[in-house]
Amino acid sequence: xxxxxxxxxxxxxxxxxxxxxxxxxxxxxxxLVQACLERALSKWxxxxxxxxxxxxxxxxxxxxxxxAHRRSRRYARMLEFFTGRDDAHPSAERSVIAQSSLxxxxxxxxxxxxxxxxxxxxxxxxxxxxxxLDVPTGTVMSRLSRARQALxxxxxxxxxRPALRILK
Amino acid sequence: xxxxPPSDNDLHAYVDHQLSEADRQQVEIxxxxxxxxxxxxxxxxxxxxxLRTTLSAALHQSANPNLDPATIRQRLKHRTHRQLANxxxxxxxxxxxxxxxxxxxxxxxxxxxxxMADALQxxxxxxxxGILPADYQSGDKQGMQGWLDRYFxxxxxxxxxxxxxxxxxxxxxxxxxxxxxxxxxxQDAGGQKISFYIRPPGPRNFLLxxxxxxxxxxxxxxxxxxxxxxxxxxPSDTSAxxxxxxxxxx
Numbered sequence: 001x002x003x004x005x006x007x008x009x010x011x012x013x014x015x016x017x018x019x020x021x022x023x024x025x026x027x028x029x030x031x032l033v034q035a036c037l038e039r040a041l042s043k044w045x046x047x048x049x050x051x052x053x054x055x056x057x058x059x060x061x062x063x064x065x066x067x068a069h070r071r072s073r074r075y076a077r078m079l080e081f082f083t084g085r086d087d088a089h090p091s092a093e094r095s096v097i098a099q100s101s102l103x104x105x106x107x108x109x110x111x112x113x114x115x116x117x118x119x120x121x122x123x124x125x126x127x128x129x130x131x132x133l134d135v136p137t138g139t140v141m142s143r144l145s146r147a148r149q150a151l152x153x154x155x156x157x158x159x160x161r162p163a164l165r166i167l168k
Numbered sequence: 169x170x171x172x173p174p175s176d177n178d179l180h181a182y183v184d185h186q187l188s189e190a191d192r193q194q195v196e197i198x199x200x201x202x203x204x205x206x207x208x209x210x211x212x213x214x215x216x217x218x219l220r221t222t223l224s225a226a227l228h229q230s231a232n233p234n235l236d237p238a239t240i241r242q243r244l245k246h247r248t249h250r251q252l253a254n255x256x257x258x259x260x261x262x263x264x265x266x267x268x269x270x271x272x273x274x275x276x277x278x279x280x281x282x283x284m285a286d287a288l289q290x291x292x293x294x295x296x297x298g299i300l301p302a303d304y305q306s307g308d309k310q311g312m313q314g315w316l317d318r319y320f321x322x323x324x325x326x327x328x329x330x331x332x333x334x335x336x337x338x339x340x341x342x343x344x345x346x347x348x349x350x351x352x353x354x355q356d357a358g359g360q361k362i363s364f365y366i367r368p369p370g371p372r373n374f375l376l377x378x379x380x381x382x383x384x385x386x387x388x389x390x391x392x393x394x395x396x397x398x399x400x401x402x403p404s405d406t407s408a409x410x411x412x413x414x415x416x417x418x
């Protein structure tokens with residue numbers, strides 16, 4: 001049990017980083033990590049003995065993020081119905097030119113952020129990512145290619161600049 | 169073995185170090201002779217490097233003791249105990265049978281949910297994360313009270329917290345399974361936020377004994393008044409919380 005805890009402890013900083021990149025908010029991120037660890041500890045027996053612990057935890061955390069996201073979307077829609085207002089329109093911040101790679105990264109959809117973090121930052125194999133997302137490796141590669149392209153364009157400001165030029 | 173010229177996927181796999189040694193050499197020879205492709209690949213490599221550098225900072229957050237596996241194990245054990253205890257009540261109830269059993273089940277279900285958990289949830293959604301915008305904004309208590317009275321007849325008056333430096337700034341209507349609720353956020357000059365939460369007691373008219381409960385970094389004080397349940401949510405361990413405790417008698 002102590003050995004398991006030690007393995008988990010080593011991975012907590014990586015889980016927190018992944019969670020921040022998904023939620024963009026440190027306190028939500030820690031809630032997510034906590035929920036992920038609770039699930040991991042209570043489902044420990046489901047883990048494949050030969051599987052990579054880090055990839056398994058990423059997959060739990062990602063799924064919980066998607067569930068929570070879905071729930072809050074539903075909640076927002078319900079409120080919109082109740083108050084007759086649309087809270088879901090994109091914020092003005094979105095159209096601001098991305099000045100740093102982090103800003104560009106933060107503008108990507110959640111799945112693209114997760115893909116780039118898993119592959120480029122954590123160095124997971126395409127197969128591991130395919131297992132997490134439950135899709136074939138070919139799909140991982142095409143989604144990754146789109147994510148890279150999107151990050152490239154945002155970093156170059158290719159998307160944001162033309163919109164600003166019109167104002168001249 | 170990949171075929172030449174390399175496909176886009178092959179180039180991505182090259183960037184991600186996912187090619188075999190032989191394939192990797194093939195791609196390098198190809199890139200040496202094709203500057204346009206080499207430029208694209210370099211841009212991807214640079215983006216990846218930027219990401220690694222930028223995101224490495226996020227690995228060095230100060231530790232959060234709530235996330236320690238030993239703490240989490242402890243919490244899971246408590247939760248199991250509570251569920252077992254609830255199950256035990258149910259067993260007894262089934263033994264007693266009939267109406268008594270049903271009644272005990274209701275009590276179990278009601279006590280299993282922490283009181284006014286929705287008030288804390290609303291505080292987190294609105295005051296902390298700013299996920300939902302306000303329905304009503306006002307700097308003065310009269311205006312806010314008027315707004316609240318439109319939806320909740322004969323409710324407790326909004327508490328006057330000016331003594332502690334807090335003013336009502338925004339209100340938001342919410343929907344709960346007990347009926348429509350509202351939350352009024354108070355803020356002080358330092359940006360600290362506390363909330364006043366009101367909702368009907370639900371179809372079973374479940375009124376609360378006056379109480380207080382701590383949940384993570386938040387403290388909830390709750391009570392029942394004329395026709396409604398109320399809660400005030402305060403971030404605990406802040407100077408604001410101390411001042412309020414001294415100022416107010418919840």
